[in-house]
Amino acid sequence: xxxxxxxxxxxxxxxxxxxxxxxxxxxxxxxxxxxxxxxxxxxxxxxxxxxxxxxxxxxxxxxxxxxxxxxxxxxxxxxxxxxxxxxxxxxxxxxxxxxxxxxxxxxxxxxxxxxxxxxxxxxxxxxxxxxxxxxxxxxxxxxxxxxxxxxxxxxxxxxxxxxxxxxxxxxxxxxxxxxxxxxxxxxxxxxxxxxxxxxxxxxxxxxxxxxxxxxxxxxxxxxxxxxxxxxxxxxxxxxxxxxxxxxxxxxxxxxxxxxxxxxxxxxxxxxxxxxxxxxxxxxxxxxxxxxxxxxxxxxxxxxxxxxxxxxxxxxxxxxxxxxxxxxxxxxxxxxxxxx
Numbered sequence: 653x654x655x656x657x658x659x660x661x662x663x664x665x666x667x668x669x670x671x672x673x674x675x676x677x678x679x680x681x682x683x684x685x686x687x688x689x690x691x692x693x694x695x696x697x698x699x700x701x702x703x704x705x706x707x708x709x710x711x712x713x714x715x716x717x718x719x720x721x722x723x724x725x726x727x728x729x730x731x732x733x734x735x736x737x738x739x740x741x742x743x744x745x746x747x748x749x750x751x752x753x754x755x756x757x758x759x760x761x762x763x764x765x766x767x768x769x770x771x772x773x774x775x776x777x778x779x780x781x782x783x784x785x786x787x788x789x790x791x792x793x794x795x796x797x798x799x800x801x802x803x804x805x806x807x808x809x810x811x812x813x814x815x816x817x818x819x820x821x822x823x824x825x826x827x828x829x830x831x832x833x834x835x836x837x838x839x840x841x842x843x844x845x846x847x848x849x850x851x852x853x854x855x856x857x858x859x860x861x862x863x864x865x866x867x868x869x870x871x872x873x874x875x876x877x878x879x880x881x882x883x884x885x886x887x888x889x890x891x892x893x894x895x896x897x898x899x900x901x902x903x904x905x906x907x908x909x910x911x912x913x914x915x916x917x918x919x920x921x922x923x924x925x926x927x928x929x930x931x932x933x934x935x936x937x938x939x940x941x942x943x944x945x946x947x948x949x950x951x952x953x954x955x956x957x958x959x960x961x962x963x964x965x966x967x968x969x970x971x972x973x974x975x976x977x978x979x980x981x982x983x984x985x986x987x988x989x990x991x
Contacts, residue, residue: 655941655945656938656941656942656944656945657938657941658678658941659925659929659937659941659944659945660937660938660940660941661728662674662675662678663929663932663934663937663940663941664934664937669865671926672864672865672868672923672926673865675922675923675925675926676861676862676864676865676922677861677862678861678922678925679857679861679864679918679921679922679925680857680858680861680862680918680922682857682861682921683854683855683857683858683861683914683918684854684858686850686853686854686857687850687851687854687855689712690846690847690848690850690851690854691844691847691848691851692712693709693712693843693847694842694843694844694845694846694847694848695844696708696709696711696712697709697843697844698842698843698844706843737797738796738797739797740788740791740796740797740798740799742787743784743787743788743791743798743799743800744799746780746783746784746787747784747799747800749780750777750780750781750784751777751946751950753773753774753776753777753780754774754777754781754950754953755949755950755953756770756773757770757771757773757774758774758953758954758956758957759953759956759957761957761961762957762960762961762964762965785802788800788801788802789802798939799939800939800942800943801936801939803936804932804936804939804940804943807931807932808931809927809928809930809931810928810929810931810932810940810943813924813927813928813944814928814943814944814947816876816924817924817928817944817947817948817951818947818948818950818951818954819951819990820880820883820920820921820924820951821947821948821951821952821955822951822952822954822955822958822990823883823887823955823959823987823990824883824913824917824955825951825952825953825955825956826955826956826958826959826960826983826986826987826990827887827913827955827959827984827987828850829955829956829959829960830959830960830963830979830980830983830984830987831980832846833960833963833976834963834976834977834979834980835849835903837971837976838973838976838977838980839901839902839903839973839976841903845903848903849903849906849907849910850910852907852908852910852911852914853910853911853913853914853917854914855911855914856910856911856912856913856914856915856918857914857915857917857918857921858918859915859918860879860914860915860916860917860918860919861918861919861921861922863918863919864879864918864919864922864923867919868923873923873927875919875923876919876920876923876924876927878919879916879917879918879919879920879921879923880916880920881916882912882915882916882919883912883913883916883917883920884916884988885912885916886909886910886911886912886913886914886915886916887909887913887984887987887988888988889908889909889912890906890909890910890913890984891981891984891985891988892909893905893906893909894977894980894981894984895981898974898977899973899974899977901977925944928940928944929941929944955987955990958986958990959983959986959987959990960983962979962982962983962986963979963980963982963983964979966978966979966982966983967979
């Protein structure tokens with residue numbers, strides 16, 4: 653509920669160069685947050701507070717959430733729209749049901765051994781999505797307020813941008829998932845050291861996010877192509893490092909490749925959000941932001957499922973470093989070709 657409002661406020665409150673800078677700062681903030689999350693999470697897990705192992709990581713949301721609420725009350729202007737749209741409750745139910753049918757099998761499939769009923773649940777998401785689309789068109793024709801205005805998907809930049817977001821976030825979420833498993837279970841690093849290993853990636857992400865607006869002035873949206881190319885080269889370099897060093901690989905060897913990956917991500921995230929929402933009418937900014945966030949979440953679930961499935965299938969029940977390295981290597985190959 654929170655994330656789409658951030659994007660819609662940025663979309664409606666800024667124009668031109670100011671909007672590009674706003675999305676750049678937004679991207680840099682994501683990078684800083686990823687550093688903080690990895691480090692604080694690693695500290696809490698290593699501390700094993702009250703013998704609760706990893707569970708106290710959820711407490712991070714309490715102070716941050718409270719500070720965010722206070723900050724919103726103090727700094728955000730109080731605005732109210734001139735219209736009072738009606739909530740498309742049937743659309744909410746249909747879309748929520750379709751997403752549930754899609755994501756539960758992706759998340760639980762490997763753990764459950766992909767029983768037949770999970771495949772049935774996954775297949776059932778298709779007709780429910782179709783019903784959602786038909787209902788949204790009906791609401792739109794009747795002059796109502798559809799949850800997802802059909803006209804959004806007819807905007808070329810919005811449609812193509814969401815496809816890019818789907819693929820981009822799938823690849824990176826899959827990589828982060830298997831890398832974390834490899835660092836902790838394969839190389840035997842503590843949660844804190846594993847979190848620190850991600851720090852160069854996040855720092856490069858911040859630098860690239862702040863650099864992106866200047867590059868965008870010169871090359872336009874080709875900065876996205878550059879970002880995705882750098883990201884892919886970083887992943888290829890990571891794969892090459894593991895192939896060359898094998899079981900002798902360590903965090904220091906992986907750091908340069910992770911920094912390249914982070915730089916590519918920084919060039920590919922903040923300009924992407926701006927490009928996706930560029931042609932969206934102000935009245936539909938909230939709905940469009942919700943679609944973008946949903947797309948990224950589906951992409952991350954898809955990436956974790958596909959890349960994680962390869963990693964865990966090769967790994968099986970083995971615990972030795974050699975098998976972990978083989979599983980990680982094949983997962984990186986899949987990550988590179990993930991559409």
